[in-house]
Amino acid sequence: MNNLFEINDWKIIETSFSPEKQKQAESIFSIGNGSFGQRANFEESYSGESLQGSYVGGVYYPDKTRVGWWKNGYPEYFAKVLNSCNWIGIDIEVDGEKVDLHHAKITSFYRELDMRNGTLLRKVRLTLRNGKELEIESLRFCSMKRNEIAAISYSVRPLNFSGNVRFSPFLDANIYNDDSNYDEFFWEEESQKAGNKKAYVCAITKKTGFHVASSMRISFWEENQLVDIRPNYMTKPLYAENSFEHFLEKGKKYTLKKYVSICSTLNHSDFSLITHGINQVKEAYLTGFEELLNEHKSAWHEIWENADIQISGDTAAQQGIRFNIFQLYQTYTGSNEKLNIGPKGFTGEKYGGATYWDTEAYCIPFYLKTADSKVARQLLIYRFNQLDKAIENASKLGFKNGAALYPMVTMNGEECHNEWEITFEEIHRNGAIIYAIYNYVRHTGDTEYIREYGRPVINAVARFWAQRFNWSAAKKAFVMLGVTGPNEYENNVNNNWYTNYIARWCIEYALEIESSWSEKEGALLSKEEVETWSHLVKNVYLPQLEGTNIFLQQDGFMDKELLNASDIPSEERPINQHWSWDRILRSVFIKQADVLQGLYFFEDQFDLEDIKDNFDFYEPKTVHESSLSPCVHAIIAAKIGDLNKAYEMYLRTSRLDLDDYNHEADEGLHITSMAGTWVSVVEGFAGVRINENNITLEPKIPSSWESYSFKIRFKNQTVAITINQNGYHVSNLGDQPINLICNGNQHVLEASQTSESLQLI
Numbered sequence: 001m002n003n004l005f006e007i008n009d010w011k012i013i014e015t016s017f018s019p020e021k022q023k024q025a026e027s028i029f030s031i032g033n034g035s036f037g038q039r040a041n042f043e044e045s046y047s048g049e050s051l052q053g054s055y056v057g058g059v060y061y062p063d064k065t066r067v068g069w070w071k072n073g074y075p076e077y078f079a080k081v082l083n084s085c086n087w088i089g090i091d092i093e094v095d096g097e098k099v100d101l102h103h104a105k106i107t108s109f110y111r112e113l114d115m116r117n118g119t120l121l122r123k124v125r126l127t128l129r130n131g132k133e134l135e136i137e138s139l140r141f142c143s144m145k146r147n148e149i150a151a152i153s154y155s156v157r158p159l160n161f162s163g164n165v166r167f168s169p170f171l172d173a174n175i176y177n178d179d180s181n182y183d184e185f186f187w188e189e190e191s192q193k194a195g196n197k198k199a200y201v202c203a204i205t206k207k208t209g210f211h212v213a214s215s216m217r218i219s220f221w222e223e224n225q226l227v228d229i230r231p232n233y234m235t236k237p238l239y240a241e242n243s244f245e246h247f248l249e250k251g252k253k254y255t256l257k258k259y260v261s262i263c264s265t266l267n268h269s270d271f272s273l274i275t276h277g278i279n280q281v282k283e284a285y286l287t288g289f290e291e292l293l294n295e296h297k298s299a300w301h302e303i304w305e306n307a308d309i310q311i312s313g314d315t316a317a318q319q320g321i322r323f324n325i326f327q328l329y330q331t332y333t334g335s336n337e338k339l340n341i342g343p344k345g346f347t348g349e350k351y352g353g354a355t356y357w358d359t360e361a362y363c364i365p366f367y368l369k370t371a372d373s374k375v376a377r378q379l380l381i382y383r384f385n386q387l388d389k390a391i392e393n394a395s396k397l398g399f400k401n402g403a404a405l406y407p408m409v410t411m412n413g414e415e416c417h418n419e420w421e422i423t424f425e426e427i428h429r430n431g432a433i434i435y436a437i438y439n440y441v442r443h444t445g446d447t448e449y450i451r452e453y454g455r456p457v458i459n460a461v462a463r464f465w466a467q468r469f470n471w472s473a474a475k476k477a478f479v480m481l482g483v484t485g486p487n488e489y490e491n492n493v494n495n496n497w498y499t500n501y502i503a504r505w506c507i508e509y510a511l512e513i514e515s516s517w518s519e520k521e522g523a524l525l526s527k528e529e530v531e532t533w534s535h536l537v538k539n540v541y542l543p544q545l546e547g548t549n550i551f552l553q554q555d556g557f558m559d560k561e562l563l564n565a566s567d568i569p570s571e572e573r574p575i576n577q578h579w580s581w582d583r584i585l586r587s588v589f590i591k592q593a594d595v596l597q598g599l600y601f602f603e604d605q606f607d608l609e610d611i612k613d614n615f616d617f618y619e620p621k622t623v624h625e626s627s628l629s630p631c632v633h634a635i636i637a638a639k640i641g642d643l644n645k646a647y648e649m650y651l652r653t654s655r656l657d658l659d660d661y662n663h664e665a666d667e668g669l670h671i672t673s674m675a676g677t678w679v680s681v682v683e684g685f686a687g688v689r690i691n692e693n694n695i696t697l698e699p700k701i702p703s704s705w706e707s708y709s710f711k712i713r714f715k716n717q718t719v720a721i722t723i724n725q726n727g728y729h730v731s732n733l734g735d736q737p738i739n740l741i742c743n744g745n746q747h748v749l750e751a752s753q754t755s756e757s758l759q760l761i
């Protein structure tokens, strides 16, 4: 474990500057607002190691793929999230020397991410090479209230001199991606303009043609007094700045306020984009920094009201869970159905900012319980809108009659990942999309969704599965060959238990939905489909170890050398950084929950003993080299009563990035697994389960926590739950009664009622 930053309930704090930690810190201290996001780069020039990162939701580049040998069906491109216009830039120059923390002598440094208020603060005292001493203080935020606005308050105080200082706030779209297959430059100039205390830069992405307009307005203050400055303005391709010199008196604080708008043709026409951006930033400027900040804070407070988990007695755990919640809401707020949740959110370039099955399997459960149902609905609508592309994708692979295969990785519905074992074979993602619809309906009771949007998606996916199974005369059952399960440490396997199980479930669910809706709304499946599918679901092959209740991950699993992860020497972990790929593929080691993922999704269909025996079989063989793994294991461990294991797994997921377990926080954060962390507290420790008619609770509490409490949404009502070492209670904050099953006993909790204190098991 590698504690990088200070432990604090609501804040992430760094009190000294370490250039070698700068890239990690840039990821950890990132800020965003669901529409765009920004790594914690410095406003002023910095010539040390850094990953400049400003990302705009939905804006990507179709990078040419790199593959050794092209095969039919490969997607044409690999989508890259684009590093876009640097909007934070403010250069400072004293006597011809640029302020640059890489060269200056830093006498004090403080950086703080305030998660409650969504702000990034930095205070530095430094001595330049020319001997001038300065104090810099910057506070910035990406407005949660106005999703195209950000603001920076940047102050300079001369400490040992009075004299002229040059301020040059700028916008710069001459930005290269770190992650680019052929070191191409991804932007083209549209236009740029600068005027008195204002400027904009509009850049166009090559090939995809997204226009991104960044506009700024500035004001300058001596202490609290507005100063009338007359900047020089300058533009060059993809760049615009204002620049002015001002005489600064020793000891006084001078503040540049920079208001920025960032908008793109994802949401606006190219005709109106620039004017829209200019108008937005003008409005923000007229509103003023304080007012913008206050409304931004209130928007965060509203989110925390529903999404927070309060843990007392363990500040590290408290900080960890809040960091996860904070990053998730910075990445996705549900305000735009065109957006989704990239595994690194707006904190880095890896994974292309694209949509993975992570959204349905991990993030939707989080948003369903912490936000209005509209948020999860948007994520479902995103996939509904891409159904045609999913059908096209399946047809390219030879599937017919409207069968749909959703991509493993996508920006716009097209598959954009080029490893064959992922794109062609990791088809289980199709199942998670249907599971998310089912999950949405049981949390919200919104059955209308099925009528309006759900049925076509469910049927198209079921059609794919029905065609993907084939009859095996040898096994006298339907089998599924050549897949990759969630465990990506083995490819091209036959009968991955998880994939066969979820595929069968999807077809069963399609049949169930058809039978309940076809009479009222008309049939959407043909008679023949209903008949053949009904036969198929009764005859699906699911590998199982003979004479036991162990569900085998795939055919041939028992032929492997049955070692445990504890047999791997610690210096060879993680195996993906030490072993050849061939060795990994042949080994028994499991990258992430696979059979256990299925037992988690469908736990109602299994006895506790089955779940326990499979957990005991698979957990020791799992190396958890995907961030998505420990949370599922934590939930199951808590379910089977292994609280120590649950806690161990929880710690691993909750502070994964803060403590940089995987030594890769510099590349960006693991946003999607953060949702799994939240779920591992609520579904793991607290044992919350949602069914159509009730909430079930089986709370436990780690011994190091005094208490924890959180709220969940159920059918548009809020329920609050507090658990301590002696018991727990539940409050219904809504206006309708709620059915609870607590430790197996039924209760009806009336509107506004709080239960008596209930016993932990």
Ligand code: BGC
Pocket: 343, 351, 356, 357, 358, 486, 488, 591, 592, 625, 626, 627, 628, 672
């Ligand atoms: C995991 C996948 C996941 C992807 C993006 C991979 O390492 O194995 O399950 O979808 O990361 O988070």
